[in-house]
Amino acid sequence: MNLVIIGAQWGDEGKGKIVDFLSDGADVTLRFSGGANAGHTIVRDQQTYKLHLVPSGIVSPDKTVVLGTGMVIDPEAFFAELHQLTNQGVLWEGRVLVSDRAHVVLPAYRKLDVELDQQRTEPIGTTGRGIGIAYSKKAMRDGYRIIDILEPEVFDTIPEDDREFLRRYREPLADMVIDVQRFMELKGNKTVLLEGAQGALLDLDLGTYPYVSSGCSAAAGACLGAGIGPRAVDRVIGVFKAYSTRVGNGPFPTEFSPDRDGRLIEHIRKVGHEYGVTTGRPRRCGYLDLVALRYICRSNSIESLAMTHLDVYDELDDIRLCVAYDVGQAGVDTFPASRTVLNRAKPVTKRFPGWKTSLSHVTSYDALPQQAREYIEFIEQYLGVPVDIISVGADREQTIVRRDPWTQS
Numbered sequence: 001m002n003l004v005i006i007g008a009q010w011g012d013e014g015k016g017k018i019v020d021f022l023s024d025g026a027d028v029t030l031r032f033s034g035g036a037n038a039g040h041t042i043v044r045d046q047q048t049y050k051l052h053l054v055p056s057g058i059v060s061p062d063k064t065v066v067l068g069t070g071m072v073i074d075p076e077a078f079f080a081e082l083h084q085l086t087n088q089g090v091l092w093e094g095r096v097l098v099s100d101r102a103h104v105v106l107p108a109y110r111k112l113d114v115e116l117d118q119q120r121t122e123p124i125g126t127t128g129r130g131i132g133i134a135y136s137k138k139a140m141r142d143g144y145r146i147i148d149i150l151e152p153e154v155f156d157t158i159p160e161d162d163r164e165f166l167r168r169y170r171e172p173l174a175d176m177v178i179d180v181q182r183f184m185e186l187k188g189n190k191t192v193l194l195e196g197a198q199g200a201l202l203d204l205d206l207g208t209y210p211y212v213s214s215g216c217s218a219a220a221g222a223c224l225g226a227g228i229g230p231r232a233v234d235r236v237i238g239v240f241k242a243y244s245t246r247v248g249n250g251p252f253p254t255e256f257s258p259d260r261d262g263r264l265i266e267h268i269r270k271v272g273h274e275y276g277v278t279t280g281r282p283r284r285c286g287y288l289d290l291v292a293l294r295y296i297c298r299s300n301s302i303e304s305l306a307m308t309h310l311d312v313y314d315e316l317d318d319i320r321l322c323v324a325y326d327v328g329q330a331g332v333d334t335f336p337a338s339r340t341v342l343n344r345a346k347p348v349t350k351r352f353p354g355w356k357t358s359l360s361h362v363t364s365y366d367a368l369p370q371q372a373r374e375y376i377e378f379i380e381q382y383l384g385v386p387v388d389i390i391s392v393g394a395d396r397e398q399t400i401v402r403r404d405p406w407t408q409s
């Protein structure tokens with residue numbers, strides 16, 4: 001069985017937590033996009049793990065993880081992360097595999113990434129991890145794949161500076177490299193969790209271009225990343241926050257405005273710890289945007305949703321979410337491609353009473369306050385997609401399952 005998990009907003013939805021939670025039911029977790037721009041957090045057994053390249057299934061003992069084909073891998077960052085996992089007591093040897101078709105990020109790409117973004121009239125606010133450069137090189141057919149480092153005939157054609165850097169990682173990588181398509185074919189009846197990075201609104205095609213990342217963070221990327229066809233995907237789960245956040249620049253129609261929502265920004269940033277895992281930058285915050293979320297559900301065949309951060313709203317008197325955009329002459333409830341329209345759009349909001357009580361120890365849906373259930377049920381109705389998992393805190397124990405994505409029961 002192949003279950004795809006994607007971020008349904010602009011990243012940082014809590015994918016790491018949900019993937020870790022579901023990895024108990026998976027034999028393999030395969031990351032299919034992005035690189036060290038991602039920062040996936042797992043909190044379990046009083047330990048916090050911050051992963052950038054290694055799939056979030058790694059913390060579950062005995063499970064295999066794969067860095068898939070759609071990824072761009074910085075070997076230096078990768079081995080530093082494995083070292084960090086060793087320091088945290090995670091035994092990863094023999095459990096980490098890497099696609100021979102994944103691309104490589106070189107140190108020079110990081111510098112170039114930062115320089116290019118600074119030169120833009122309107123910078124994107126990249127993470128500076130060389131991601132855009134690696135994907136550009138790939139598209140230009142000038143990139144290096146993992147297989148190219150291992151094959152002497154190809155390796156010898158690489159300029160000496162790059163070879164000097166790459167040589168250090170040839171041997172340790174050689175033990176991990178697999179043909180992902182063959183691996184998926186031979187896995188038999190195993191259960192595979194296909195872990196996305198970033199969010200679908202940061203996807204190069206579906207997202208708020210050009211304020212996006214450069215990989216395929218949509219569900220479609222899972223197929224390329226795992227060497228499978230679309231019909232081999234059994235289900236797509238979208239992870240979203242009870243509100244919205246975004247790091248970096250670009251349109252954000254429901255962003256809180258400092259004049260109107262100043263205290264709300266401070267509250268959410270503080271209670272939700274809304275600072276980037278990779279760069280430490282404060283995240284921009286806003287209302288839950290159902291217009292954008294419905295667009296992402298439809299364009300990714302999302303049949304099941306996991307909502308995170310509901311607890312962050314615990315203390316509020318009332319809660320709002322966006323049901324349409326006011327774009328001047330008329331309201332719209334479809335997500336526009338135009339950044340001019342998105343920048344002009346004002347959220348049309350619906351108000352819900354707050355529940356004013358802590359959700360952090362709630363373990364079943366029925367035990368949630370009625371106000372919280374009303375908020376969730378409105379979202380389900382609007383989107384036409386069930387919210388099967390609800391997260392009420394960062395710890396893996398703080399998770400309410402209404403329907404198990406593996407068994408649908």
Ligand code: GDP
Nearest residue numbers: 012013014015016040041308309391392393394
């Ligand atoms: P990812 O990139 O989608 O994996 O998300 P990040 O790890 O970048 O950011 C999510 C942050 O929220 C992390 O610090 C998580 O530990 C934390 N988190 C995840 N789920 C919840 C939740 O339900 N409530 C709260 N308060 N924090 C959460």
Ligand code: IMO
Nearest residue numbers: 011012037038039125126127197198213247248
């Ligand atoms: P996870 O997997 C949030 C954003 C950057 C920037 C834009 C382009 O943790 O959800 P890049 O370095 O990729 O060229 O930056 O995309 N971005 C993310 N925002 N979460 C992420 O990953 C992100 N990865 C990239 O902030 O705006």
Ligand code: MG
Nearest residue numbers: 012039040277
């Ligand atoms: Mg993150």
